[in-house]
Amino acid sequence: MLTKRQNLLETIHGGHPDRFVNQYEFIHIILADPLGITEPYPEYGQTNIKNGWGVTMSWPEGTPGPFPVHDNAHKVVKDIEEWEQVVKAPNLNFPESLWETAIAEAESVNRQEQFTAPFIAPGIFEKTHNLMGIEEALINLYEEPEKMHDLIKYLTEWELEYARTLCDHLHPDAIFHHDDWGSQKSTFFSRDMFQEFFLDAYKEIYGYYRERGVELIVHHSDSYAATLVPDMIDMGVDIWQGVMTTNNIPELIKNYGKEISFMGGINSATVDHPGWTREEVHQEVERACREYGSLYFIPNTTQGLAMSTFEGVYDAVSEEIDQMSKKMIKASN
Numbered sequence: 001m002l003t004k005r006q007n008l009l010e011t012i013h014g015g016h017p018d019r020f021v022n023q024y025e026f027i028h029i030i031l032a033d034p035l036g037i038t039e040p041y042p043e044y045g046q047t048n049i050k051n052g053w054g055v056t057m058s059w060p061e062g063t064p065g066p067f068p069v070h071d072n073a074h075k076v077v078k079d080i081e082e083w084e085q086v087v088k089a090p091n092l093n094f095p096e097s098l099w100e101t102a103i104a105e106a107e108s109v110n111r112q113e114q115f116t117a118p119f120i121a122p123g124i125f126e127k128t129h130n131l132m133g134i135e136e137a138l139i140n141l142y143e144e145p146e147k148m149h150d151l152i153k154y155l156t157e158w159e160l161e162y163a164r165t166l167c168d169h170l171h172p173d174a175i176f177h178h179d180d181w182g183s184q185k186s187t188f189f190s191r192d193m194f195q196e197f198f199l200d201a202y203k204e205i206y207g208y209y210r211e212r213g214v215e216l217i218v219h220h221s222d223s224y225a226a227t228l229v230p231d232m233i234d235m236g237v238d239i240w241q242g243v244m245t246t247n248n249i250p251e252l253i254k255n256y257g258k259e260i261s262f263m264g265g266i267n268s269a270t271v272d273h274p275g276w277t278r279e280e281v282h283q284e285v286e287r288a289c290r291e292y293g294s295l296y297f298i299p300n301t302t303q304g305l306a307m308s309t310f311e312g313v314y315d316a317v318s319e320e321i322d323q324m325s326k327k328m329i330k331a332s333n
Contacts, residue, residue, distance in 0.1 A: 003113045012238060012261040014295050019325035021263075021298040022318050024306040027218065028109045029119050029176050033102045033166060034094035036119065042066045048074075052090030055130045064268065064309045070133040077132035080140045080147045087131060087151065089158040092165055099169045106170040115174035115216050118166045120159075121304075123179020124201050125188075127155050134188070141193060148197060156201040160208055167212040174216035175209055176241075178304055182223035184246050184267075191227050199231050206236040222264070222302040226252060233259045240264075242302045249292050257296030265292050268301045272313045281313065285320035294329055 002010065002018050008026035010017040030036075035052075042049040047058035048069060056074040059066040077083050109116045122130060128151060129137035140148050166172065181187055187194070206217050219232060222242030229252060232240055243249060243264035252262055265288040271281050288299050299321050301308065308314040 005111070005113055005115060008115075008298075011295060011298065014258060017294055017329070019329050020289060020294050020321050022321045022325075023298070023300045023314070025318075026114060027174055027176065027216075028105075028114045028116050029305065030102055030105055030116065030170065030172075031119050032105060033118055033170070034098035035090065035092065035162065037098070037101070038094075039090065053127070053131065054086070054088065062274075062309075064272075064303065068130045068133075075131075075133060077136075080132065080136075080144045080151070083131075083147060083151050087154070089154070092158075092161055094165075103169055106172070111173060116170070116172050117174035117176045117216070117218065118170060118172055119176050119178075119305075120162070121178035121220075123177060124152060124155050124159070124205075125179050125181060125198055128152065138188060141189065141197060145196075152197060152201055156204060159205055163205065163208050163212070167209070167214075172209075172214055174218065175206075175214055176218045176220065177206075178220045180223050180242075181221045181225045181228060184244055185224050187223070187225055187227055191231065194228055194231060199235060202235040210236060218263070220304045222268070222304060229256050229260060239298070241298075241300065242304060244302055249297070253292060253296045261296045261298065262292075263298035263300045264302045265297065265299055266301045266317065268303045268309070271317065272301060272303065272308045272310055274310060276310055276313055276316075278316055281316045282320050285317055285324060289321070289324040289328060299324070 004026045007017050007019060008021050011021050040049050040051050042057050042059040044059050045061045047060070048056055050056050054076045056069040057066045058069055072078070076086055106116050128148070181194070209217065216238050217236055218239045218241050219237045220241045222244060224244060224246045226247040233256065237260055239261045241263040243262045244267050245265060249262055249265055266284050271284050285299060301314065301317055306314065
């Protein structure tokens with residue numbers, strides 16, 4: 001029987017996996033680095049928590065995650081012309097004692113069994129709209145491109161320094177990086193605009209991780225982003241996590257599977273809701289596994305961590321994936 005790590009590599013390299021990769025089983029995500037444990041962050045149900053960037057966040061009950069507050073009283077960047085006066089990056093100079101928990105966690109992972117990855121969120125685009133609001137961020141890409149390029153360069157340089165500290169202390173062999181680039185039906189920008197503003201930033205960031213020995217780059221965008229898949233490949237993404245069914249996953253696997261793999265295919269909203277049932281979980285998991293197969297695809301809810309909004313859903317999905325492995329893969333061997 002292959003280890004979880006070996007089975008993942010067989011899957012994404014078009015080899016001979018002996019079962020479906022089951023959601024996040026192949027990757028140990030570290031949340032307890034110093035930034036992660038010191039950055040103010042709302043818990044479920046909390047409102048108006050200001051983080052290290054000065055962004056006010058709230059996590060209302062019944063929602064899958066926190067959201068920035070963008071009324072005029074809380075918005076950080078009210079005028080892009082003045083962003084340099086108001087955007088102040090969080091400090092990354094932490095005492096070594098604050099690294100002890102994360103280092104111990106990283107060292108405890110059996111790397112024959114799992115990859116070890118820091119959790120990086122929000123991404124570059126999300127940071128821009130967290131600071132000013134998504135409408136303003138998108139408008140400024142058109143109306144104030146030079147200022148947005150300058151802001152994105154500033155955010156990228158900060159993230160590269162963050163990457164250096166993570167690699168120096170944790171020696172990860174994978175990273176798990178968030179940045180949502182679209183809604184369920186469309187990207188937030190054309191491919192040309194994405195390439196103009198964000199592609200080089202990510203090539204630099206992901207390229208740095210490669211230079212530091214990272215083998216596996218997993219990028220989360222629970223959205224439509226099929227038009228950006230060639231750019232994901234160009235920037236070095238190995239797995240796109242969060243791929244929704246609106247992306248025509250079979251076509252993506254056919255066209256790009258040898259260069260990038262797709263993790264998701266089970267829209268969280270379809271199964272992760274207050275009235276969820278085991279039967280609908282069973283039906284969605286079976287549909288995804290049969291439609292997309294076991295090569296270049298990892299069945300997973302589109303949630304951006306190994307969790308669900310409503311208790312029991314994530315575990316139920318995992319159990320159903322195991323059952324599909326027995327039906328589809330082990331039965332054929």
